[in-house]
Amino acid sequence: MAKTARTKYLIIGNSAGGVGAAEAIRAVDKAGTVTIVSDEPYPAYSRPLISEHLAEGCSLERMLFRPADFCERHGIKTLLGQKVASLSLDEHIARVETGQEIGWEKLLLATGGKPIVPRMEGLESKGVFTFTTLADAKAIAQAITPSSRAVVIGGGLIGVSVTEALVKRGVGVTIVEMKDRILNTILDEEASALAAEALSEHGVEIITGHTVSKVNSRPAKGGSVSSVTLENGRKLPCNLVVVAIGVVPRLDLVAGSDVRTNRGVIVDRHMATSCRDVYACGDVAEAYDFIAGENRVTPVWPNAYLGGRVAGFNMAGAPAEYQGGTAMNSLKYFGLAIVSAGVTNPPDGSYEVVSNIYGSSCRKIWVKDGFIRGMLYSGEIEPAGIVFSLMRDMVNVDSFKERLVAADLGLSSLPEALWRSRLSLPPSVPVTTIPVEEPEEVLVGE
Amino acid sequence: MKRVYVNEPACIGCRLCEVHCQFAHSSSKDLVKAFKKAAPPLPRLRVEVKKPVSFSVRCQHCDEPACVYACLTGALTKDEKTGVVSVDTEKCMGCWTCILVCPYAAITRDGDKISKCDLCTGKPLPSCVANCPNEALVYAETRES
Ligand SMILES: Cc1cc2nc3c(=O)[nH]c(=O)nc-3n(C[C@H](O)[C@H](O)[C@H](O)COP(=O)(O)OP(=O)(O)OC[C@H]3O[C@@H](n4cnc5c(N)ncnc54)[C@H](O)[C@@H]3O)c2cc1C
Numbered sequence: 001m002a003k004t005a006r007t008k009y010l011i012i013g014n015s016a017g018g019v020g021a022a023e024a025i026r027a028v029d030k031a032g033t034v035t036i037v038s039d040e041p042y043p044a045y046s047r048p049l050i051s052e053h054l055a056e057g058c059s060l061e062r063m064l065f066r067p068a069d070f071c072e073r074h075g076i077k078t079l080l081g082q083k084v085a086s087l088s089l090d091e092h093i094a095r096v097e098t099g100q101e102i103g104w105e106k107l108l109l110a111t112g113g114k115p116i117v118p119r120m121e122g123l124e125s126k127g128v129f130t131f132t133t134l135a136d137a138k139a140i141a142q143a144i145t146p147s148s149r150a151v152v153i154g155g156g157l158i159g160v161s162v163t164e165a166l167v168k169r170g171v172g173v174t175i176v177e178m179k180d181r182i183l184n185t186i187l188d189e190e191a192s193a194l195a196a197e198a199l200s201e202h203g204v205e206i207i208t209g210h211t212v213s214k215v216n217s218r219p220a221k222g223g224s225v226s227s228v229t230l231e232n233g234r235k236l237p238c239n240l241v242v243v244a245i246g247v248v249p250r251l252d253l254v255a256g257s258d259v260r261t262n263r264g265v266i267v268d269r270h271m272a273t274s275c276r277d278v279y280a281c282g283d284v285a286e287a288y289d290f291i292a293g294e295n296r297v298t299p300v301w302p303n304a305y306l307g308g309r310v311a312g313f314n315m316a317g318a319p320a321e322y323q324g325g326t327a328m329n330s331l332k333y334f335g336l337a338i339v340s341a342g343v344t345n346p347p348d349g350s351y352e353v354v355s356n357i358y359g360s361s362c363r364k365i366w367v368k369d370g371f372i373r374g375m376l377y378s379g380e381i382e383p384a385g386i387v388f389s390l391m392r393d394m395v396n397v398d399s400f401k402e403r404l405v406a407a408d409l410g411l412s413s414l415p416e417a418l419w420r421s422r423l424s425l426p427p428s429v430p431v432t433t434i435p436v437e438e439p440e441e442v443l444v445g446e
Numbered sequence: 447m448k449r450v451y452v453n454e455p456a457c458i459g460c461r462l463c464e465v466h467c468q469f470a471h472s473s474s475k476d477l478v479k480a481f482k483k484a485a486p487p488l489p490r491l492r493v494e495v496k497k498p499v500s501f502s503v504r505c506q507h508c509d510e511p512a513c514v515y516a517c518l519t520g521a522l523t524k525d526e527k528t529g530v531v532s533v534d535t536e537k538c539m540g541c542w543t544c545i546l547v548c549p550y551a552a553i554t555r556d557g558d559k560i561s562k563c564d565l566c567t568g569k570p571l572p573s574c575v576a577n578c579p580n581e582a583l584v585y586a587e588t589r590e591s
Contacts (some may be wrong), residue, residue: 020515046519052539062537065520120470232526302516302543309515330542337555358555381545382554389549410494411503411550422550423501425584 004101007077009315010094012084012253015047015109016037016301017282019065020308021108021315026074029316034076035102037094041081042134043068048301050137054165057141063134087253089275106277106315108316109254109265110308113247113283113299121277122215127225128241131162132355143240144169150240151175153212155182159244164333166240167202174205174236176212176228183415186329188344190362191376198334210234215241247299249284262286264297269321271311279315281307289408290324290392291342291373298325323392330381339384342366342391343374355403363405370398390414447529448587450575452501452566457582459500463574466488467504470566470573490557490563491574502574502583504563505552513544513553530567535559570572 009025011018022034038044045063052058061068071078071273087107094102115130117123128335129140140162148171152159155177163173175182182194182199196206213231217223227237249264260266260274264286271279271287281287282304289296303325328341338445343351343366353371355364361379365372365387372391377384389405390397395418397404403413411419462520474480491504507524511531514522521537524530540558545551553562554560566572575583 046539048518050543063519122567253510279522301518301557302547306515327588328543328546332539332541332558334487337542339542341546379541383551384546385548386551387548408496410492410496410497412494412499412501416499419501420454420508423503425586426589 004093004103006033006103008032008105009034009108009435010102010104010106011019011036011108011110012038012094013108013112013282013284014040014044014078014080015110015112016304017110017112017308017311018108019044020305021110021279021281021312022074022076023150024309024312024318024320025316026076028313028318032316034074034397035079035104036071036076037079037082037084037096037102039081040133040135041085042070043078045134047132048161050131051165052132053134054141054162055168058132082380084253087317089257089258089259089278092277096297103235104277105394107279108308108315109259109273109280109284110282110304111250111284112252112304115243116245116248117243118245120212120215122217122225123243124222125215125217125225125241126223127217127239128215128243130243131158132247137165140166140240140242143167144171145239146170148172148240149174149238151212151236151238151241152242152244153228154244155179155208156185156204156246157183157331158246159242160195160331160333162242162244163204164175164202166242167204172203173206174207174238175199176210176230176236177206177208178211180208182206182208183331184345186327186331186340186344187338188364188376191344191378192341193380195331195334195336195338198336199385202334204333207236210223210277214270218368222444223291230380232347247283249286249297251284262295262331266295267307267311268342269310269324270319271322272309272314279311281311288322288324289326290394291326298327300325300328326392328388336378337381338376338378339381340376341374341388342372344376346374354401356407358407361407363407363409365397365404367397367399367401370396372397372404380407386411386414447507448565448585449506450455450504450563450572451584451586452503453584454499454501455559456580457500457502458580459493459497461493462577462579463491463583464493464501466573466577467491467563470569488554489560490554490555490561492551503550503552504574505531505548505565506550507565512547512549516543516547518543519535521584528567531562532564533562535558541554573582 044065049063212228214229218226265280283299286295310322331338364376365367366374470487472480538559575585
C-alpha cells in the first residue's frame with residue numbers, strides 16, 4: 001500500500017482560487033502544512049495571459065501570477081504535473097495518479113473549468129485545439145505555419161482572445177458564433193456591434209447564426225484539418241480549428257460523492273460545500289451572485305481569487321464571508337476598452353436603461369427598483385469602478401442615476417454623504433501626526 | 447498607514463496637486479522643462495470641480511484592495527510593510543479589470559498599462575500634499591480596525 005503523506009490544508013488547483021486560498025491561510029496560520037496539487041506542470045500563471053503567449057511568445061516568467069519564490073517563501077509544498085485521481089471524503093484522503101495518498105484536514109476544490117467540446121465528426125483531426133491552458137497555447141503556436149487559416153468556434157471571451165492572438169501571428173481567422181452576435185453574454189447589442197466592427201477592421205470574418213457541424217481532414221480519418229462544414233452545408237477551408245465554446249465546472253472528483261452540486265459545486269457564503277472540511281471556489285464553484293441573489297457559476301478570475309481568499313480564511317479558522325461576485329468582464333482586445341458587469345441583457349422589461357453616448361464613449365446602466373443591476377462602459381472607462389461599487393454595495397441610485405452616465409462622472413457625482421465618507425478623514429480615527437513641512441523647492445526654468 | 451485625505455472646504459480647485467504629481471513623476475527636475483519640452487506623465491490623481499464642491503482623488507491604498515484581488519496577472523500588489531498599493535508595469539497587461547473594481551476610480555489607462563498613485567514612495571510627503579497651497583490635503587496616520 002502506498003504511504004500516506006499528511007497535510008493540514010490540501011488545495012487542488014494552482015491558479016487564481018488556489019493561490020487566493022493559500023495566501024489567506026498563510027495570513028492567519030504560518031505553520032500549518034499547505035500542499036497544492038496541480039496537473040499542470042507550471043507554477044501558478046495568469047491564465048488570461050495565454051493569449052499573450054500565443055501572440056508574442058510572452059515568457060512563462062512574465063506570466064507567473066506570483067514571484068518565482070512564492071511557495072518557498074510561504075512554506076507551501078507543491079505537487080506539479082500531478083493529477084488527483086480520486087478522493088475519499090470520509091477518510092480525508094486524496095489519491096494522486098502516481099499512487100501517492102495525501103491525508104488532509106481541510107480540502108479546497110479549486111479545480112476550475114474544462115473546455116466544452118461538443119460531439120462533432122472530425123474532432124480527432126490534427127489541428128483541432130481548445131484554448132484554456134498554457135499547453136494549449138504552446139500547441140497552437142507550434143501548429144501555425146505562414147499559410148495557416150483558422151476557424152474559431154465560439155465568439156465569447158475566450159474565442160475573441162484566441163482570435164486576437166492568431167491575428168497578431170498573421171493567421172486569418174473566421175469566427176463561427178451560433179447566436180446572432182459575438183460576446184452576447186457579456187455585452188449588449190450595441191457593444192457587441194462595436195466589438196464586431198473592431199474585429200472586422202482587423203480582418204476577422206465573423207459568421208453568426210450558424211454552427212460548425214463537421215471538421216474535415218486530409219486524409220479523411222485522422223489526417224490534418226482541411227476545412228469545416230457548417231450546418232447549412234457551407235465549407236470553410238482552414239488548417240486550424242479552435243473550439244472556444246466555453247467552460248464547465250470540472251466536477252469529476254466529486255461526482256457521486258456527498259458534495260452537493262448543481263452546475264458547479266454548491267458553496268455557502270463561507271465557500272464551504274455540503275461536506276464537512278471541504279471547500280470550493282472559482283470556476284468549479286457555484287457561489288453567491290449578488291445580482292442574481294442566488295448561487296451561480298461566474299467563471300472570472302477576480303471571483304475565483306476572492307472566493308479562494310474567503311475559503312482560505314475559513315479553512316484556517318478565521319471566519320470570513322464572501323460578499324458575492326457577479327459576471328464581470330473587461331475587454332481590451334483589438335484596441336477596445338469595454339467593461340461590463342451584471343445584467344447587460346435584461347430578461348424582461350422591468351429594467352430601466354439609463355445611457356449616454358458621447359464622442360466614442362458609451363455609458364450605460366440597467367436600473368431596477370432603484371438599484372443598479374448591470375453596467376457597461378466603453379471608451380473612457382476610468383470612472384466605471386464608482387458605478388461597480390454602488391452596484392455591489394446595493395446603493396439606491398434612483399435620485400442620481402442620470403449623473404452616473406454623464407461625461408463628467410466622478411465621486412462628486414454622488415450624494416455628498418457618499419463622497420465625504422469615502423474621501424474625508426474618518427472622524428473616529430485618531431490622528432497621530434500631520435506633518436506640516438515647507439513646500440518642496442522647485443526649479444522654475446533656467 | 448498614512449493616507450491622503452481630502453479637506454474639501456479648503457480646496458479651491460487650483461489643480462496644483464495635479465501639476466506637482468506630474469512633475470514628481472517626470473524625469474526632469476525642472477518644472478518648465480517637464481511641461482514644455484517634454485510630454486509630462488499622466489497625473490496620478492484627479493481633480494473634480496463641480497462648483498462649489500472641489501477635491502482631488504487618488505488611490506486610497508485600501509486595507510482590502512479590490513484592485514489587487516482582481517488583478518489578473520499579479521501586477522498589482524500591496525506592500526506588507528508599508529501598505530502601499532503599487533503596480534509592476536512590466537507585469538501589467540492592460541486588461542483594465544482593476545479599473546472596473548476601484549471604488550475611487552483612481553486608476554487610469556496609460557497606453558497599454560495602468561497608472562496610479564504610488565504615495566511618492568521615498569519622499570517624506572506626497573508631492574500633492576506638500577504643494578497644496580491651502581492645506582486641502584491631509585496626510586494622516588489612521589489606525590486600522
Ligand atoms: C483564454 C482565457 C482568457 C480569459 N480571460 C479572462 C479575463 O480577461 N478576465 C477574467 O476575469 N477571467 C478570464 N478568464 C477566466 C479565468 O482564467 C478563470 O476564471 C480563472 O482561471 C479561474 O480560476 P480557478 O482557480 O477557479 O481555476 P483554473 O484557473 O481553471 O485552474 C484550475 C487548476 O486546477 C487543475 N486541476 C483540475 N483538476 C485537477 C485534479 N484532479 N488534479 C490536479 N489538478 C487539477 C487544473 O489543471 C488547473 O490548473 C479567461 C480564461 C481563458 C481560458
